[in-house]
Amino acid sequence: MIMENVQITRPLPRSLPEAQGITSAAISAFLQHMEEQQSGLHSFMLLRHGAVVAEGWWSPYRPELPHSLFSLSKSFTSTAIGLAVAEGLLKVEDKVVSFFPEDAPAVISPNLAIMDISHLLIMGTGHTEDTTPYMVDSKDGNWVKAFLQLPVGKAPGTHFLYNTGATYMLSAILQKVSGLTLLEYLEPRLFVPLGIRNPTWESCPRGINKGGFGLSVSTEDIAAFGQLYLQQGVWNNQRLLPKEWIAAATSKQIGNNDGSPGAVSSDWSQGYGYQFWRCRHNAYRGDGAFGQFCIVMPEQDAVVAITSGNSDMQSIINGVWNILLPAMSMEAKVIESDPAAHAELSLILEQLSIQPELVQKTSALEAVLNGKVYRLGENSHKLEAFMVSFDAEKAVLTLQGMYGEQTVMLGRGEWAESSANILDHKKNLIMSCFTWTAENKLKITMLCVETPFCLTLEVEVHESSIAVKQQFNVSMSADDLEAEFVGHLA
Known part of the structure; x- marks a missing residue:
């Protein structure tokens, strides 16, 4: 067609x-x-x-x-x-396992055997929990096989369960x-x-x-x-x-x-x-x-x-x-x-706008923080190092983490544009700004403008260390909304 x-x-x-x-x-x-x-x-x-x-x-x-x-x-x-x-390529009555004989389990359960395309479409596969986490975690990367191996606890078509794996x-x-x-x-x-x-x-x-x-x-x-x-x-x-x-x-x-x-x-x-x-x-x-x-x-x-x-x-x-x-x-x-x-x-x-925050334009501690590398303690986000360099109009944030060294431009009370691997393995377009909220507190805001996500870093500056509080506006997991790190001068 x-x-x-x-x-x-x-x-x-x-x-x-x-x-x-x-x-x-x-x-x-x-x-x-x-x-x-x-x-x-x-x-x-x-x-x-x-x-x-x-x-x-x-x-x-x-x-x-x-x-x-x-x-x-x-x-x-x-x-x-x-x-x-x-186009006649398929019918909604076609059985799911019929397309993947090589990935089907050795013993096909009765419920899996009758699951068809319509059941995938209506989120009525018969699964009792979302299949997606199991598929994503499959060691061989074969999401189809992982889906087909999972138990189908209810008769397909009888039970609604929002199941992103079905759409995959x-x-x-x-x-x-x-x-x-x-x-x-x-x-x-x-x-x-x-x-x-x-x-x-x-x-x-x-x-x-x-x-x-x-x-x-x-x-x-x-x-x-x-x-x-x-x-x-x-x-x-x-x-x-x-x-x-x-x-x-x-x-x-x-x-x-x-x-x-x-x-x-x-x-x-x-x-x-x-x-x-x-x-x-x-x-x-x-x-x-x-x-x-x-x-x-x-x-x-x-x-x-x-x-x-x-x-x-x-x-x-x-x-x-x-x-x-x-x-x-x-x-x-x-x-x-x-x-x-x-x-x-x-x-x-x-x-209509999201206004960049500007509480205090500068701080004497910029000279203390400027260009210094802080090594961060072990953390689940695998963030290793933090550095900020300042000039009159902007700052540059450098982060070392699981995606290597990433550099983000920060506007001083205004948005500056960058492209960096902040959220995941691919480049994110980021609009960022910074402000001092107190003499020893730096706040960095990063809008990943092609996504729903906004990331803020609140940095408390001490003589030879920093305390960083990371916060997302939204997250799939409550555990990922906030995190805290401590960094020491390298």
Whole structure:
């Protein structure tokens, strides 16, 4: 189903909010609410009737930058399976073990034997815990084999368990039948038609895209993806994805309401489709950890794309339901223009920013700290050495650790740009600043602007040693949120 001679329309069309039946004042109220709640938004884009009516990036985050999608990647993986079904490469009834006879266990349990692609899609594999940690920790790097070796405690299709390993298996199956990675397969079929440029997708040790996470694209790419689904798979009057697949993928395929208090008002208890979550208000979404959202609202003919760094994802969705949704006129496609309200919204969008902290511009202890190497005690983060060098306008942070020596530019009360291996083995684009919060306390802030992560280092300077407190804004593990190190002069 590769589309030939596909017309690419990007950027998406722009419009005044009132011309699409939503007030500028409501969008301003939503943005102000997000600020008051300290929601950690990095970007926001709202589409109504196919046009972008509001868009904003919290500087130094920028429109052209990709952003890690985490589990929002899953919805793209599901889309690839839909395309493969349409091409006749596979069927959702195909058994998972049938694709990997060489990696299947010697004795295939009855539950594993009946597990099919549809069970992977709906997170109904029958596993009783997420398979991902076992797969990632497999010594031979064979994630498929690790998945197939794990016990399947319940009958597939009867039990919802959010299981990122299931999505990886979809990627592995697609690569098996197509001979292409997920990224390569989607390039001509989805990414090129939608104008999504230079997407990247992390891979497992055996070169299979991770599927359940690891995709990075821009905010407008997320919005275009949501708009494709809202348009029932049609883009520029050409069908990219079967309408029947869209209906199946975005409808409730399995229940996920555990009956706990508050489940009724939780957008994680409304049912699950093919790697899409059902929402309240008859909406659906793809989402990823720390607030990466593609929310599709068919009744309002709207799409909301958001990237952020926030562990309280429900609070962001609540803002959409409580403020944006009621403001979308269902009676009139166009409402009366309000130049003053639109001017206020434009100003708010222009001024969105994460301000670099500046408490005390300098300290006499800069001379003590300047250019000195401090050896850090043994620690689980494998950070070995720390050094800061200062000049009038900036500083340079040098860290020695598991990824070798890394250098980060620090603006003095302003953002400075660097590229370094701070989070993982690949280069991260980092915007950083520093300030003295007291005469002997240096604070360094590093925004990894293509991810949800912000890393702060608070350094207390002593005569021949330093105490470093490291803190992340969000983390998959509470144990990784904070750490402390002590360094002594080399």
